[in-house]
Amino acid sequence: MSFSLPGLDLDAFVRATLAEDLGEGLPGGGRDVTSESVIPAEARFSGVMDSRDAIVVAGLPVAAAFFRHLDPDCTITMLVHDGDKVPAGTDLMRIEGAARALLTAERSALNIVQHLSGIATLTQAYVTAMRAPGGNPACTLLDTRKTLPGLRALEKYATRQGGAQNHRMGLWDAAMIKDNHIAVAGSVAEAVARAREAGVARIICEVDRLEQIEPALAAGAHHLLLDNMDAATLAEAVRLVAGRVPTEASGGVNLDTIAAKAASGVDYISVGRITQSAPAADIGLDFAPL
Template structure:
């Protein structure tokens, strides 16, 4: 679960961006005493993520707004479902609307796409994980959305693990450094709690990387047959991660090779915002209808 103070930091930044000197429309058009009730409605099916974000956006604008979130993070919903209801000062609701929608649509889009990948590899034992290919400033929310969709998180930042990728190896080999030796020396400098992962793009790199003490070996952009061969070669001596060019058409075949982890940048860099709307509930004498806010 994302820390409440982290959610508040992101929401406050978004609110300040959206209304730096107040909401000119609301303050000139909407009576100060006006109240409203509005529903967060799904226009399409998906997986919900962002319950705390919705609550925080309205609460920070006006604590008098009552927020009832009707869906839990990770819940699957259908088009037409009401996911939350807000009631209170109309100016505050209208001011918070866009920020709340932008964030929950983004998070629910990531969760929905993640769930499709997770469903595609069900029964194989492979974990679907995210990458650092996130929207700047929104990483913590997008990582939560991946978890809400049933996926797992890779390292959060460059500070969390030693991960030697192709460019790191290129710098080392250009200087004539033996790969296994370089990795062993790095291991000696690492904190004892840190994890060492190394990316390879050829099978002949596997043994030197194992000799260097890698905890995880990432097989990057390998063909299916080579992935299977890599799993057999590593033979449980390290965690095996597949990465590069993973999509919904290929992920099941990748999982069937026996890899432990499949990292998918598309979960965050290519997720489409889900279509959700905030509809003001208009109470008529004999009926209740909705008008889009």
Template sequence: TVTGPTRAILTGERTALNFLQRLSGIASQTRDYVRRATGPEGKASVRVLDTRKTTPGWRRLEKAAVRAGGGTNHRIGLYDAAMVKDNHLVAEHSLAALDAGVRAVREQFPEVAFVEVEADRLDQVREFLKLEGVDVILLDNMSLGDMRAAVALRNELAPGVQLEASGGVTLETIAAIAATGVDAVSVGALTHSVKAADLALDLESLDA
């Protein structure tokens, strides 16, 4: 309920509804993904993560909406966690260079929350599990079979490393992805293509 001068309420109505509709849509969609992922066909302990695919200027608001829906926030920006993606791997040229880079991040930026490396093949997963200082391996667009194999490799070689699945995740596929045994599933759709909630403001007079 909003109470105040009629002119002020009507002036701010559209802007307020724009915020509420989008953020409520994000929270509701996140809730749906979390329920599917942690339901009987998924994995109860899996975390549903957001991404940096947010509306410019709205990132912290949209990430708060994800939390309200039961999701978990991934990194906020390039400053709070280190993520080595496919383009970085091409630039590094070798596993030795990547290993040196990860060590340098750990030494020079001890405040980062975690170091994550992206893999799209099982041979990469095996190699990255040997790196010291890697906290998370991102399984990018892998098949369910490869995800299960990656989980088995992790359990054998480096049980402390987290596995995050990503790439084309939908409400229809997230339960099966979670059931592979990964620790987290990141979903860009939570924020980049959400349907706004259908909300409206109805004005009532308080005059007796």
């Protein structure tokens, strides 16, 4: 099964992750001491990866890449797919192959599925809360750049599995003018004007006060990030913008506040917690000799 993501070299990621676990380049490193000493070279295993939590699944193709890297001839059967919402006790993947190789890859494979499924599951919880009665089903959840170094493409993939839409992938694909940029530029209007003069195709401007809205729009902002505003202030900001550009609520968003913020009429809500603070899902892998 082929799996690829823009911005992710899967083969390089797998190699680097396994090299770290094996201690390649370190004195005495480059080997799985436990598997080499305990498991016969010819031994074969069959195992099932299962979830002990109710989760939204993410990362199974990446886990498969770890197993196949060390045992190209292993047999992997996907029992569910990324993006599926499954109850606790669900079998996710069946693996059969060389016991040493599968055991060496096990921790890396589990780590990535636990982490990405945790993100997808928390993301869906925010989407559900945002669209609950009193919320706004038309509002879209966005992720942020609050990701672990080296894992952005995968973590943002996981938020999509949970029902979010990706915001900026990095510093390159849109200008996001925030308070520190404004402080240096001197004003919202000046910061936005400079981005327009530089030919930036997409300019997002953060405003934390209602009086900043008109200057930002007049200078040519394409999208307003309404920062740390309560629901009532967000509703007034949406009224002032009057549909001229998309609006996004950010800051102070949690599962208890997201519905009211969505009900203000904003087009988007961005939440750093879905990547920054998602707990790992409880997923295990049990092998039996063949």
